[in-house]
Amino acid sequence: MLSRKNIIEIFSTFIQFDAERFYCWATDGRLRRSMQVHISNSPDECSEDIWAIYWHKCWQKPEMAGIAKQHLSAYLQEACYWNSQKMTQTFTNTQHTLSDFFQIGIIQCDRILKGFNPSQGFVLKNYASTIFGTVIRETLRQRHEVDICSTWGILRKISQKRLLESLENAGLSKDTITCYVTAWNCFKLIYVPHQASTSRQLSRPDDKIWEDITKAYNSQIIGQNLPQVNSQGIESWMQACAKAARNYLYPTISSINATTGSDDAYEFVDNIPSNEEDSLLTEIIATEELQIRTLQLAQMNQILIDAVNKLDVEAQAILKLYYTQGFTQQQIAKELQIQQYTISRRMSKVRDTLLKTLAQWSQEKLHISMTSDLLKSTNAVMEEWLQSYYSGVRS
Incomplete structure (x- = not known):
């Protein structure tokens, strides 16, 4: 892979893959114009580390967060790529390819930006390199756990905190989440598998257990203004919980190479007020x-x-x-x-x-x-x- 040397390229280009290998650097015209304008205002600054700190500061400002995150995502492409390549050498028995590892890592930019603290003396690219390795490993372990669990197994293994996060991520209302979590607690209380059973590959509870779960749920919601439900409804809710958990723990990866705009699109920098940011020299260490x-x-x-x-x-x-x-x-x-x-x-x-x-x-x-x-x-x-x-x- 050819390394980027030019500051404008470092903060405005993205990796494109072809046949699971690096193909080229694709330029985002809007980000390129943004960097050109900023560099023209601070022509003496040529350090990528300093520009990374500058954009990280901008990312913390709501009005600048969007464009700053895109610049930083471009900046972190190489760090993610080399970590992804290490993963292909470490995890040789997985079905994931280099581009899969890359996408798993790069979608975690927010986690990297939130955890980075320039006052502790770290370089963002070096810090990101360690985080990318961690999130890729975590995702692989997490996906393996999700893949091998049955619908009922994942409901037994998931914590209430993770279940709440999964249901919120699915966009469900607070009342619906309350119903689902209450029913899930009844499910875990009553459906206790035999010791000989494999917790990950649990089979569907029998009809008697579903009836007991339903009775427990309906008795718990008395006076709570929550809807009564039959055993078929409880089972449907649990299946919805399991689906939400899988989607949350094993999200669909969206390509970073998806089109974000063309050279003819509006220029973000045209809409930035002149007093929106301080001088670069006053913002960086x-x-x-x-x-x-x-x-x-x-x-x-x-x-x-x-x-x-x-x-x-x-x-x-x-x-x-x-x-x-x-x-x-x-x-x-x-x-x-x-x-x-x-x-x-x-x-x-x-x-x-x-x-x-x-x-x-x-x-x-x-x-x-x-x-x-x-x-x-x-x-x-x-x-x-x-x-x-x-x-x-x-x-």
Whole structure:
């Protein structure tokens, strides 16, 4: 794949695939004109990192969020592409192709933009590279779980929080969601499979169980101004819940190459008020400060690598199987022939060890004390770092 060198291209072009391989960079005329106007107002700025921070600031302004997100999506194309290529090498047994991995990652731009904090010294492209790897892995694990669950199995496994999110995502009204969740709670309470049953491949409850679920539901809604329903209606609701859960956990991927406008379309920049934004130089951090933070980030990376290399053989094997091969804790336990609860405990201990190492370095070198909020943020970054570090490790 040819890398983009020109600032205008970096923030206005998108990858197009042909036969599941990189084909070319497709230019969005509207984004190109937008970048040309902005660069003409700040001709001395030629750093893509600085422009990324600028557009990230614009993304946080409601009136600029749309165009800013598109510029940043263009900017992050290469980071997503290289992560997707790593996924094709790591997950060789999956039916997903390079372009599939790419689409899974790139639709998560909002998650990346929300989690990015330039004040912590990260470069957006580097931060995004770790997140893309994480979201692709999460989606693959999630899809595998959804694929192998029957309608009744997924209803037993899903949490109420996820079910609510699924029904809200489906656009259902609050009253309908209340009915569905109440019925679902009755379903989970009454339909308890036998121990010999496989929870993922549960069969349909028999008619007697549906009648019991219906009675429980109708008794619970007394005085709540909710509709009475028969057993056929309850079953239909549960099927709707399962469908909503599948659609939410396994969404349809829309191509990023879909047409967004032509060169003859209206120009967004024509409608931007002249006083809508401050000067670029007043919006971004100084280049010298960025260089210092980049150096600190490199030092932090080396500190963590050294800490990982000091771990015992078993701990390193666990991390490698989890992050490189995508194994579950159960699979790791079987592979290493140790108890599953030991895996969970060892992974927690390793994360704590790495966090303490990082906290000590931050206090000694950066004079930063770890507050509870900062520790929580650092813990999330630590997880992303582990994903990134082991993405380059091969068994």
